[in-house]
Every structure is written in structure tokens, then in C-alpha cells.
Amino acid sequence: MKATETPFVTFMETLLDANGYSDSHVTGKAGDQGGDILTQDDDEKIIIQAKNYSLHRKVTNDAVQEVLGAIAYYGADKGVVVTNSFFTKSAIELAKVNSITLWDRRVVTQMLEGFNNQKDKSEDVHSSYSSTEQSGSSYSTRYKKGSNKDTVYKVGE
Numbered sequence: 001m002k003a004t005e006t007p008f009v010t011f012m013e014t015l016l017d018a019n020g021y022s023d024s025h026v027t028g029k030a031g032d033q034g035g036d037i038l039t040q041d042d043d044e045k046i047i048i049q050a051k052n053y054s055l056h057r058k059v060t061n062d063a064v065q066e067v068l069g070a071i072a073y074y075g076a077d078k079g080v081v082v083t084n085s086f087f088t089k090s091a092i093e094l095a096k097v098n099s100i101t102l103w104d105r106r107v108v109t110q111m112l113e114g115f116n117n118q119k120d121k122s123e124d125v126h127s128s129y130s131s132t133e134q135s136g137s138s139y140s141t142r143y144k145k146g147s148n149k150d151t152v153y154k155v156g157e
Contacts, residue, residue: 008052009036012082015108018115021046033073034066047076053085055105060087064094064102084108 009026016024016039024039035047049067051059059081067079081087081095082103095102 006050006052008084009050012048012050012108013037013039015111015115016048019111027074033070034063034068035070035074035076038074038076044077045075046078046080047071047074048080048082051081051083051085053083055085058086058088059083059091061091061094064091064098064100067100068098082108 013024013026016037021039021041024037026037027035034049036050037048039046039048047067047070049063049070051063053059063081063083067081070076071079078099078101080101080103081091084105086104087095087102092102094100
């Protein structure tokens with residue numbers, strides 16, 4: 001595993017590709033400057049900061065500040081902070097004024113459920129396809145065009 005590569009980061013890298021993002025890869029740098037995963041969405045380069053916390057611990061503004069720095073460092077067009085937990089009110093406020101997208105555990109769960117549902121359907125119809133081929137179709141389109149992708153999520157309100 002690379003220095004910044006944790007099971008959650010690896011999981012998110014896989015989930016991004018399964019949901020229609022492309023060229024997702026872990027930055028792999030010990031001093032990642034606030035960016036764990038680089039990915040593409042059409043022509044948009046996105047840097048993602050991934051935070052794996054317990055449910056009682058919310059992600060603070062620090063993660064938003066880190067991804068703001070990472071946008072410049074990696075030359076990204078957009079920044080996202082993703083967590084398996086939730087965000088503090090101040091993190092949400094800071095993300096809003098800086099156009100940072102926040103994905104909390106509800107978004108991660110939606111991505112995973114859609115991926116699993118699509119994978120199950122693909123296996124029923126095309127059992128000989130590889131998992132990469134199975135993961136790309138209608139859920140990716142629905143997710144990419146849905147209201148979730150470019151929304152700053154409000155939590156705890």
C-alpha cells in the first residue's frame with residue numbers, strides 16, 4: 001500500500017470508477033497536500049480528500065481547507081471531501097463559500113447501493129462480463145445526472 005492508501009481510500013477509488021468517473025488513482029504521496037484521489041469526470045479534473053471516521057466523529061473544516069490547497073497543488077478543477085461519517089456545520093459553511101463538494105455517508109451508501117444493484121443486474125444478464133465491464137452502465141449515468149453529484153450536502157439539520 002502507498003503512504004496515503006488506506007482501505008477507505010482504495011474503496012473510494014474503486015467506487016468512483018464504478019460510478020462513471022475515469023482514471024481514478026490514489027495520489028500515493030506521504031505529503032499528499034490534502035488530496036488522496038485524483039479522478040476525471042468528463043473534462044473535469046477532481047481531487048478528493050477521503051476521511052474515514054467513526055460515526056460519532058464529524059469531519060471538520062480542516063478537511064475542506066486541505067482540499068482547497070490540493071486543488072491548486074494538483075491543478076484540479078474541483079475539490080471533494082468524502083467521508084463515511086458526517087460533517088460539522090462549520091465544514092459545511094466553509095465548503096459552500098468555496099464551492100467544495102461534500103459527500104457524507106449517505107452519498108457513499110447511495111453510490112455503493114447503485115453499484116451493487118447494477119452489478120447484480122449485469123451478472124444476471126451478462127454473467128461472463130468482467131467486473132469492470134459490469135460496473136459502468138445505467139447506474140453511472142443515473143448517478144452522474146442525478147441531484148447528488150454536485151450538491152454540497154447539509155448534515156444534521
